[in-house]
C-alpha cells in the first residue's frame with residue numbers, strides 16, 4: 224500500500240450580512256463568513272488538506288480570488304474540482320479528521336449533517352470522516368467571535 228497525508232487550515236472573518244456555511248451546510252446565525260466564495264472555511268481547509276497530500280499546491284493557486292469566476296461560488300463546487308484531482312491520482316481517502324473552532328454558534332447539532340454532506344461530496348463512507356467542533360474558550364479573535372477557523376488532516380491510500 225502507498226500512503227500520503229495532508230494538512231489544511233483556514234480562517235475567515237465573521238461579518239454581518241452574510242450566511243454562515245460550514246461543510247456545505249447553512250447554519251442559522253446572526254453573522255456569516257466573509258470571503259470571495261461563500262466563505263466555507265471547513266471546505267477550504269479540506270481542499271487544502273487534499274491538495275497538500277497530493278503535492279498539488281494550495282487552494283489559492285487553483286482558485287485565485289482575483290478570478291471573477293469564483294466570486295460567490297459554493298465551496299462545495301471547489302471541493303468537487305479537487306476531488307477530480309484526487310480521482311486522477313488513483314488515491315482514495317483513508318481517513319479525514321477535522322476541527323472547527325467557533326465560539327458561536329453551537330455546532331453540535333450540525334456535525335452529523337456536515338459529515339453526511341462531506342461524505343456525499345467525496346463519495347466516501349461515514350466511518351472515514353470525523354467532525355469536531357470546539358470553542359476558543361473566549362480567547363483571542365476566535366474566542367471574541369470575530370472569526371471561525373478550521374483544521375483538517377487527511378490520509379490517502381493506494382494499492383501498489
Ligand code: MG
Pocket residue numbers: 233234235258262263264267
Ligand atoms: Mg478560505
